[in-house]
Amino acid sequence: MILLVSGLVVMVLAGVAALGCRRIPRLAGTIAVSGVLSGSALALMGAFGALTGRAPARFTLSTAIASANALANDSGALAIDALGAFFLLVVLVVSSLAAIYGLGYLERNTRTGASWFFFNVLVASMAFVVVADDGFLFLIAWELAALSSYFLVVQHDERAEVRRAGWVYLVAAHVGAAFLVVFFVLLGQHAGSLRLVSLAGPLSNAAPLHVMFVCALIGFGTKAGLVPLHPWLVEAYPVAPSHVSAVLSGAMSKLGIYGLARVLTLLDPQEPWGWTLIFVGSSSTVLAILLALPQRDLKRSIAYSSAENLGIVAMAMGLGVFALTRGNQGLAVVALAGGLLHVANHAVFKTLLFLAAGALQKATGTLDIERLGGLLRRMPITGAVFLVGALAICALPPFNGFASEFILLVTAFDTAISIPFPVDLSGLIVVLALGLASGLALACFARLVGIVWLGEPRSDSASAACEVGFLMQAPMIVLAIACLAIGLGVPWMLSGLERPIAVLMNTSSDMVGGVLKRFSAASLRTVVSVGAVLFGTIVALAVVRKLMLRDREVSQHVTWGCGYTATSSRIQYTGSSFAEPITELFAPLIPHESRIRLPTGTLPEAAELEKHTLDPCEHWLYAPAFRTIRSGLGSLRWIQHGRIRLYVLYIIVTLLVLLAWNVG
Amino acid sequence: MMIAMEPLPYLPLVLALLGAPMLRSVINRTKAWFAGRRGPPLLQPYRDLRKLLSKGAVYSRTTTWMFRMGPAVGLSTVIVAALLVPMATIAAPFAFVGDLFLFGYLLALGRLFTVLAALDTGSPFEGMGANREVYFSALTEPVLLLCLATLARQTDSLSLSRIYPAVGVFSWSDATPLLVLVAAAMLIVFLTENARIPVDDPTTHLELTMIHEVMVLDHGGPDLAFIEYTVALKLWVVGQLIVGIFVPATQLTLWGAMLADVVGLFVLAVLVGVVESTMARLRMPNVPQLLLGAGALAAMAWLLVLQVGS
Numbered sequence: 001m002i003l004l005v006s007g008l009v010v011m012v013l014a015g016v017a018a019l020g021c022r023r024i025p026r027l028a029g030t031i032a033v034s035g036v037l038s039g040s041a042l043a044l045m046g047a048f049g050a051l052t053g054r055a056p057a058r059f060t061l062s063t064a065i066a067s068a069n070a071l072a073n074d075s076g077a078l079a080i081d082a083l084g085a086f087f088l089l090v091v092l093v094v095s096s097l098a099a100i101y102g103l104g105y106l107e108r109n110t111r112t113g114a115s116w117f118f119f120n121v122l123v124a125s126m127a128f129v130v131v132a133d134d135g136f137l138f139l140i141a142w143e144l145a146a147l148s149s150y151f152l153v154v155q156h157d158e159r160a161e162v163r164r165a166g167w168v169y170l171v172a173a174h175v176g177a178a179f180l181v182v183f184f185v186l187l188g189q190h191a192g193s194l195r196l197v198s199l200a201g202p203l204s205n206a207a208p209l210h211v212m213f214v215c216a217l218i219g220f221g222t223k224a225g226l227v228p229l230h231p232w233l234v235e236a237y238p239v240a241p242s243h244v245s246a247v248l249s250g251a252m253s254k255l256g257i258y259g260l261a262r263v264l265t266l267l268d269p270q271e272p273w274g275w276t277l278i279f280v281g282s283s284s285t286v287l288a289i290l291l292a293l294p295q296r297d298l299k300r301s302i303a304y305s306s307a308e309n310l311g312i313v314a315m316a317m318g319l320g321v322f323a324l325t326r327g328n329q330g331l332a333v334v335a336l337a338g339g340l341l342h343v344a345n346h347a348v349f350k351t352l353l354f355l356a357a358g359a360l361q362k363a364t365g366t367l368d369i370e371r372l373g374g375l376l377r378r379m380p381i382t383g384a385v386f387l388v389g390a391l392a393i394c395a396l397p398p399f400n401g402f403a404s405e406f407i408l409l410v411t412a413f414d415t416a417i418s419i420p421f422p423v424d425l426s427g428l429i430v431v432l433a434l435g436l437a438s439g440l441a442l443a444c445f446a447r448l449v450g451i452v453w454l455g456e457p458r459s460d461s462a463s464a465a466c467e468v469g470f471l472m473q474a475p476m477i478v479l480a481i482a483c484l485a486i487g488l489g490v491p492w493m494l495s496g497l498e499r500p501i502a503v504l505m506n507t508s509s510d511m512v513g514g515v516l517k518r519f520s521a522a523s524l525r526t527v528v529s530v531g532a533v534l535f536g537t538i539v540a541l542a543v544v545r546k547l548m549l550r551d552r553e554v555s556q557h558v559t560w561g562c563g564y565t566a567t568s569s570r571i572q573y574t575g576s577s578f579a580e581p582i583t584e585l586f587a588p589l590i591p592h593e594s595r596i597r598l599p600t601g602t603l604p605e606a607a608e609l610e611k612h613t614l615d616p617c618e619h620w621l622y623a624p625a626f627r628t629i630r631s632g633l634g635s636l637r638w639i640q641h642g643r644i645r646l647y648v649l650y651i652i653v654t655l656l657v658l659l660a661w662n663v664g
Numbered sequence: 665m666m667i668a669m670e671p672l673p674y675l676p677l678v679l680a681l682l683g684a685p686m687l688r689s690v691i692n693r694t695k696a697w698f699a700g701r702r703g704p705p706l707l708q709p710y711r712d713l714r715k716l717l718s719k720g721a722v723y724s725r726t727t728t729w730m731f732r733m734g735p736a737v738g739l740s741t742v743i744v745a746a747l748l749v750p751m752a753t754i755a756a757p758f759a760f761v762g763d764l765f766l767f768g769y770l771l772a773l774g775r776l777f778t779v780l781a782a783l784d785t786g787s788p789f790e791g792m793g794a795n796r797e798v799y800f801s802a803l804t805e806p807v808l809l810l811c812l813a814t815l816a817r818q819t820d821s822l823s824l825s826r827i828y829p830a831v832g833v834f835s836w837s838d839a840t841p842l843l844v845l846v847a848a849a850m851l852i853v854f855l856t857e858n859a860r861i862p863v864d865d866p867t868t869h870l871e872l873t874m875i876h877e878v879m880v881l882d883h884g885g886p887d888l889a890f891i892e893y894t895v896a897l898k899l900w901v902v903g904q905l906i907v908g909i910f911v912p913a914t915q916l917t918l919w920g921a922m923l924a925d926v927v928g929l930f931v932l933a934v935l936v937g938v939v940e941s942t943m944a945r946l947r948m949p950n951v952p953q954l955l956l957g958a959g960a961l962a963a964m965a966w967l968l969v970l971q972v973g974s
Contacts, residue, residue, distance in 0.1 A: 373786075374726070374786070376728045376730065377728055387730075391773075391776070394772070394776065395769060396769055396772060396773040396776065397766060397769055397770060397773060402769055406762060406765055406766070406769075409762065409765045409809075410761060410762040410765070410822065413762070413813060413816055413822055414822065416813055416816075416817060417816060417817050417820060417822070421970065424970075428810075428813065428966065431806075431809050431810070431813055432806050432809070432810065434809075435768075435805045435806035435808075435809040435810075436802065436803075436805065436806045438769070438772065438805060439772075439798075439801055439802030439803065439804075439805040439806070440802050442772055442775070442776055442798055442801070442802065443798035443799060443802050445776075446776055446779045446780060446783070446794065446798050447798075449780055449783075450779065450780055450782075450783030450784075450791070450794065451783070454728065454730060454780065454783045454784040454786070455726060455783060455784065455785070455786035455791075456726055456786045522760060522761045523760040523761040523762045523763075526758055526759075526760040526763075527760070527762070527766055529758070530744060530747070530748070530758050530766060533744055533747065533758075534740055534741065534744045534770070537740035537743055537744055538736055538737055538740040541736040541739055541740055541890070542733070542736045545732075545735075545736055545886050545887070545890070548717065548886045549720065549721060549885070549886060552719070552720035552721070552885075553720035554720055554721050554722075554723070555720075555721075555722050555723075556722070556723055556724070556725050557722050557723070557724060557725065558724060558725060558726075559724040559725075559726050559727075559785045559786055559787045559882055560724070560785075560787070560881055560882055561787060562787075562789055562871045562881070569786070571788050572786045572787075572788055572791060573783070573788050573790075573791020573792060573794075573795065577791075577792075577795070578791065578794075578795045581795065581796075581799050581948075582799050582802070585799075585952055
């Protein structure tokens with residue numbers, strides 16, 4: 001535990017040092033990144049024991065000073081168990097890789113030092129969130145993470161849309177936190193303590209469990225970006241520097257899932273929560289990927305797909321809750337394993353995609369996919385890793401995304417077969433949502449890969465692009481290898497989840513381990529061997545093709561244009577046309593704004609068509625709600641008129657009222 | 665888990681590899697018969713493949729390795745998918761809990777690479793075809809999963825190699841309407857997946873109206889041979905999922921069931937030919953309605969299975 005805390009302290013100190021030498025940006029970056037790396041290494045060494053199965057470790061200030069017997073009940077304590085250690089691993093690995101990338105990515109100016117300071121504080125505070133044993137400390141760390149990430153998001157605050165995104169983010173983070181405060185107050189009231197990790201046991205039925213769950217779901221769901229709580233995320237992720245977007249999506253959104261998982265250990269799971277999670281999860285999954293499809297901004301599209309993937313995790317938790325309430329332990333283990341695995345997988349491939357998008361932006365200066373194209377030739381490494389990330393996120397075998405979606409689909413089918421009506425319908429909902437979402441994800445990422453990386457460049461900046469430096473490439477290559485390694489190594493890696501799941505279900509890790517082992521033997525190992533056979537077949541066919549073409553005439557020519565070979569890259573299919581038919585089919589779910597100027601008269605002038613897809617939650621829910629609030633508050637404007645004398649009068653009147661109240 | 669080591673489970677794969685192009689001849693012959701023509705010889709697809717395999721290739725200057733990878737990956741996915749599908753009472757070489765999902769996702773992998781190879785050419789026509797392909801397949805995927813979920817619930821198992829032998833035995837006596845609905849929905853999935861009328865017309869002459877054919881316009885030589893062979897194999901492999909519902913495999917001897925399976929596939933090919941000769945391709949905006957209709961059929965089947973189960 002000492003190791004863990006000192007690791008986090010190192011991180012913060014390195015951040016402060018980076019702030020101190022902000023005049024020498026290169027030095028500031030190096031200090032900060034080495035702080036993150038060494039701090040993460042120390043912290044993970046400290047957390048290793050918890051993941052591999054020692055009892056939860058607790059740390060208080062008194063243990064640091066006296067290293068004596070820790071008091072059982074003091075507040076301000078940190079603790080780590082297997083569940084926390086799992087999330088700590090995800091957070092720190094993502095942050096470390098993003099930090100290395102950031103060293104090559106951030107332009108070096110006087111703001112760099114401050115940026116690194118906030119980055120290190122963000123990483124340390126995220127780590128504090130998962131090791132906080134005390135609700136109060138948890139909230140402080142949570143708030144610290146929100147604030148430091150806000151300053152990172154608004155780094156380019158000279159642009160108006162960045163300021164707007166930062167504002168939306170700040171509001172959303174605090175509305176979410178407000179619900180968490182309510183949750184913790186209720187928890188403290190009914191459990192008698194605010195302990196999160198080293199708790200005595202789940203809360204009994206006497207407490208207002210449903211109210212607490214809803215508060216937690218809103219609070220944590222906001223951070224995870226579940227629909228309809230996602231609009232902040234699609235504003236904030238795209239405008240942040242890319243290594244920060246990667247941390248926000250890869251690591252910080254997972255804290256929402258961590259919180260929800262913790263809630264399931266604190267409160268006894270109830271069946272209606274299963275329905276809530278399935279409903280929220282499936283609507284997140286489908287709606288978010290539908291909205292990811294028509295976006296022109298590459299990072300915005302990837303941000304939407306973040307909400308989709310966390311929806312998948314929520315569905316897994318919903319199936320887990322159903323299995324738990326029905327006493328089907330085996331099914332619950334597999335469902336939660338699928339969920340946690342998807343957390344790790346999403347951290348890997350989403351970080352990869354954001355980093356690749358950042359590299360693209362650095363090389364071309366734009367994220368507008370209609371101005372890109374043909375970049376695979378110009379940036380072969382970044383293009384290849386982006387393709388790997390896309391394959392993984394579309395859940396295609398043999399990459400890691402498939403492993404977790406496969407586990408989830410098996411669980412859902414099993415639920416649909418073996419659990420009686422009406423819970424079996426939840427399994428069916430998950431199957432349908434996943435089926436639809438994976439088809440749409442395929443469309444979405446075929447569009448992103450095809451329009452951005454393939455074909456001919458659509459602008460001068462795209463055709464002038466060249467590959468980014470090694471510092472930026474290395475983390476992306478590591479993540480791409482991880483996508484394949486997890487996909488092929490999943491039967492063996494699953495045993496690493498045994499203790500986190502045991503904590504989550506409050507049962508013995510032997511039982512969990514047994515279930516996971518049987519499941520691996522029954523299907524995952526064969527899935528992996530089929531993946532290996534697939535790989536072998538592809539290589540074999542590629543070799544056969546190469547041998548066949550060896551001695552023959554192979555020539556180069558222009559693309560066959562069906563008789564029309566105008567050599568302009570603008571005749572290529574566009575991203576907007578690629579998305580249009582699908583968004584048209586789902587038009588009732590996706591509002592849009594369009595402006596048409598039709599050609600009129602005998603000699604028509606230029607015609608125009610402009611169409612913008614809007615976010616349904618923002619358009620139909622938040623925008624009207626915030627407009628109402630603003631006009632409501634506007635009617636109180638008369639109080640604020642600028643006359644100092646009357647303001648003084650307000651103060652005096654308030655004082656008198658309070659005095660009277662106190663005396664009376 | 666089961667990975668077969670003896671030769672018998674691999675026999676269906678050999679049959680598929682050898683017989684798949686013949687399905688295309690049967691479809692062509694049926695269409696020729698309807699049109700009053702003689703039609704090409706039955707071995708024509710094999711001759712076409714040999715001819716293509718012996719040619720060189722011309723590549724567009726725009727394309728990258730993605731374009732060259734596409735056909736090889738597409739063919740590999742279908743071959744590996746064939747390793748998951750049982751035939752008669754012979755379990756597939758790879759039979760395990762959840763193999764049906766792997767089957768669906770393997771086809772999706774092949775589709776993505778075909779689509780990316782098409783987009784790699786930068787041709788607007790190929791982009792259009794790619795777009796339609798991902799659009800319609802996004803709608804067929806849930807239908808296929810729903811059909812398989814219905815069969816899984818009916819037979820209480822989660823592996824194709826258990827579902828199919830079980831369907832043929834007891835289900836037809838007590839769940840006929842359900843199986844008819846599933847088969848109808850799967851037939852639509854089959855036609856969409858294989859780019860046949862009424863969703864796509866493989867013989868149309870106008871690039872603007874194509875889906876699959878327009879995506880492979882720029883491929884030639886061995887690459888095109890791979891693609892043509894993939895198309896044939898996909899007919900065979902996905903067709904087996906439909907034929908398997910109708911063949912009461914456990915009631916027959918092993919060889920009888922195999923024969924019934926193969927005959928069933930050719931009957932399916934004749935059926936495809938009949939559909940192509942008697943129907944026009946749907947207008948593109950109407951295709952989603954057809955697929956949603958298939959979804960509705962599958963949903964009704966699911967409701968029936970709920971009733972049977974309870």
